[in-house]
Amino acid sequence: MPSLPTLLYALVSFQPHGSWLPLEDLLEELWELGPPTEALVPLFRFLERFPEDESGGVLMGLMHGIETFPAYETELLDSLHRQPTEITLLLVRRIANAGQQTIAQHPVASVYRAVHAHPTAPLDVKQMAQNFLTE
Numbered sequence: 188m189p190s191l192p193t194l195l196y197a198l199v200s201f202q203p204h205g206s207w208l209p210l211e212d213l214l215e216e217l218w219e220l221g222p223p224t225e226a227l228v229p230l231f232r233f234l235e236r237f238p239e240d241e242s243g244g245v246l247m248g249l250m251h252g253i254e255t256f257p258a259y260e261t262e263l264l265d266s267l268h269r270q271p272t273e274i275t276l277l278l279v280r281r282i283a284n285a286g287q288q289t290i291a292q293h294p295v296a297s298v299y300r301a302v303h304a305h306p307t308a309p310l311d312v313k314q315m316a317q318n319f320l321t322e
Contacts (some may be wrong), residue, residue: 188216188219188220189216191217191220191223191226193321194213194216194220194226195219195225195226195229197213198213198217198226198229198230198233199229199233199235201213203241203242207242207243207245207246208245209243210242210245210249211248213250214245214248214249214322217252218252218255222252222255222256222257224256227253227256227262227292228260228262230252230253230261231247231253231263231265231266231275232266232269233249234246234249234266234272234274235269235270235272236274237272237306238270238271238272238273238309238312239272239273239309239311239312240272240273240274246273246274249273249274250274250278250287253278254278254281260282260290260291261291263275263278263279263290263291263297264290264291264293264298266303267279267298267302268301268305270305270307270308271302271305271307271308271309271312271313271316272312273309273311273312273315276302276315276316276319278293278310279298279299279302279319280319282295283295283319296320299316299317299319299320300320301314302315302316303316303317303320
């Protein structure tokens with residue numbers, strides 16, 4: 188089993204080159220370590236590199252892994268401020284669907300509005316945020 192620093196380096200340097208399956212293997216090894224707190228920021232920064240999910244579902248596995256961390260909401264908001272992504276916006280939606288009305292003391296609706304107004308958010312992500320606001 189590779190060490191956590193080795194796995195995080197592999198995550199930071201990962202490029203799909205036509206296939207996301209190596210990322211799936213890398214994430215499986217990372218999850219075997221439990222939810223290592225040191226991995227949370229690199230995981231969000233990884234998602235920020237790929238704001239639109241073209242992974243064929245592999246990034247959804249990453250999303251489920253993030254959800255196993257005991258406290259990730261502040262890092263989620265920080266990530267959304269840096270670069271909103273489909274997956275981070277879906278994390279907000281899942282939190283809201285669980286009945287939470289705030290995320291790290293910010294109303295969910297204000298998070299959606301901030302994503303919609305974010306200057307570097309992809310158009311699809313802005314539209315998702317708008318749709319979540321009006322549902």
